[in-house]
Amino acid sequence: MVEIPDILTLPDDTEDFGDFVKNEDEEIDVEEMAEPWYYYDKEKTPKAFYPIRLGEVLNDRYLIEHKLGFGGGSTVWMAHDLRDKKDVAIKVMSLGEWGDNEVWIQDQIIQNVQDTSHIVTYLDTFLLPGNNSHHTVLVYPLMGPCLDLYKLKDKSMTTRMSAARQLLEALESLHKAGIVHRDLNERNCMWGMVPLHDHHRSAKYEALGRPLRQIIPFVDLWKQGELVHPVKVPENLRTEEFYLGDFGLAKKLDDPTSTTQRGWPSMQYCSPDRLHGKDPSFACDMWSYMVIFSVLYMRAPPFSAFFEGGIISGMVKGLGPLPEQWKGLYTHPGGLDSWYDQSETPDPDQGLASRIARFGADADPIEQQHVHSIMSRVFTYCPEERLTATQLLRDPSFRAIMDNYGC
The missing domain is CATH 3.30.200.20 (Phosphorylase Kinase; domain 1)
Known part of the structure; x- marks a missing residue:
């Protein structure tokens, strides 16, 4: 102390x-x-x-x-x-x-x-x-301090889930005003200080x-x-208050005068559609949010980056191949044709359920099912199918997780 x-x-x-x-x-x-x-x-x-x-x-x-x-x-x-x-x-x-x-x-x-x-x-x-x-x-x-994966080991699940709820509420408020953050990552999320x-x-x-x-x-x-x-x-x-900041890449979607700065979140937090040239959207923020939720809940990222091709290969092993029509649209060097091979199937050991069981082993099976439910409905390649911030806040599985920890 x-x-x-x-x-x-x-x-x-x-x-x-x-x-x-x-x-x-x-x-x-x-x-x-x-x-x-x-x-x-x-x-x-x-x-x-x-x-x-x-x-x-x-x-x-x-x-x-x-x-x-x-x-x-x-x-x-x-x-x-x-x-x-x-x-x-x-x-x-x-x-x-x-x-x-x-x-x-x-x-x-x-x-x-x-x-x-x-x-x-x-x-x-x-x-x-x-x-x-x-x-x-x-x-x-x-x-x-900003969110730091390596410093979460000493923080209680109540503290971590409270942070997840507060961050989602901040994102909902932003989206209701028509603003997409575009750069949601651990350095832009922070606790309060005495x-x-x-x-x-x-x-x-x-x-x-x-x-x-x-x-x-x-x-x-x-x-x-x-x-x-x-x-x-x-x-x-x-303190236990949790905040969202740093709006250097943020954009008001319905305002033609809003400047679009070039840039993406770090690869670990960026949605795959953004990495294939798709326009910024609220759904992109939701993918980034769910990565942060995973870090807060499991104290581990949802996808491994320790494969040839990096984090995208981790996504493909966990979720299955990327949409075939995205082939040739990858915005960064090092793309692999295998990402779009529709005959490929997810690796059970790298799937969301497996990682939740491995890193969230202290939770009972019902809670693990709730976590898998919300992750699988945000970690979907089609942006239009992802839960919105408002939908996630009201989702029974999300509410059950928060209720378990008094959040």
């Missing part, structure tokens, strides 16, 4: 922003967890990141105190709002239109989604002037880990920036 020191016993720490690396081992630790240095090099990428250092104040308001993480199009920082006296997450977008799209779709969510209680929407947005350019910044409530804004920075560092940082190497930058090892949120600071 991590103890947070009493605020009254802490010294003034206005100049303490962690430690610079002192040796090669610490440099390796930072490099393994931070974004690659070349993400900041405009000569290597047109979507260069904005260099940031701990201790600087953005927009005359947000004091950067720690690093939360990074993605393909942004870095995310923990900051203290000097005006409202609370901690926030600062998402600094790379160059390009990604930031504009995320602000636009966030506005659509705020205006049109009736229930945003489990959806992470921005509190503020502004532009940071760069080197002959600008970067969009979005300010969010500070959230807890607020630390009433504590000195040294107490936050004791709870979350002192920042380990180094000056961004090898790039001649126009301002100083740092690579920083991200926070580690301890279990005692995690």
Whole structure:
């Protein structure tokens, strides 16, 4: 259990922003967890990141105190709002239109989604002037850790199924407003976190880990920036609330002005129709959701990726061949003709029922049947046949599973 020191016993720490690396081992630790240095090099990428250092104040308001993480199009920082006296997450977008799209779709969510209680929407947005350019910044409530398969072993089934229900409710609210997420994966799903804004920075560092940082190497930058090892949120600071965030690829399906950014979820979470050039749809989100449900319920993915051809081969072994008319439409390299061979049959050892029995062995046979029922009606190749978020929330098998765990 991590103890947070009493605020009254802490010294003034206005100049303490962690430690610079002192040796090669610490440099390796930072490099393994931070974004690659070349993400900041405009000569290597047109979507260069904005260099940031701990201790600087953005927009005359947000004091950067720690690093939360990074993605393909942004870095995310923990900051203290000097005006409202609370901690926030600062998402600094790379160059390009990604930031504009995320602000636009966030506005659509705020205006049109009736229930945003489990959806992470921005509190503020502004532009940071760069080197002959600008970067969009979005300010969010500070959230807890993202979903992590390897950290689920110590979480109760009640906690995991509560997260599954809250995520599905968030997705239903999004879909009712005509918005498809398009990038539902474990990094965009997160728990809440106990607020630390009433504590000195040294107490936050004791709870979350002192920042380990180094000056961004090898790039001649126009301002100083740092690579920083991200926070580690301890279990005692995690709350039971579960949220959906990161709408950089989201799209409002019935709005012709909605920008369609190129991109897919990671292969493990992407529906096979998307990987064959089909348009984004609510059904694609539902496939991705059911993968997350599987991770939460079984603490294992529904399909193995350890075959020639990767995750698609795992799907085919579990569900049978892909539709024959999809042959030649696969959007990624490495497709196999055998995926579309209609004479092939599923491998019983890789089927949904077998994986549920193997990884959900603690459940009784009736519960396993309920889990198989909902998985098999979402993991279907035809998007039109998949259960919607509303249908799944009302499904007797889904309700029975939730009732078993008081969710």
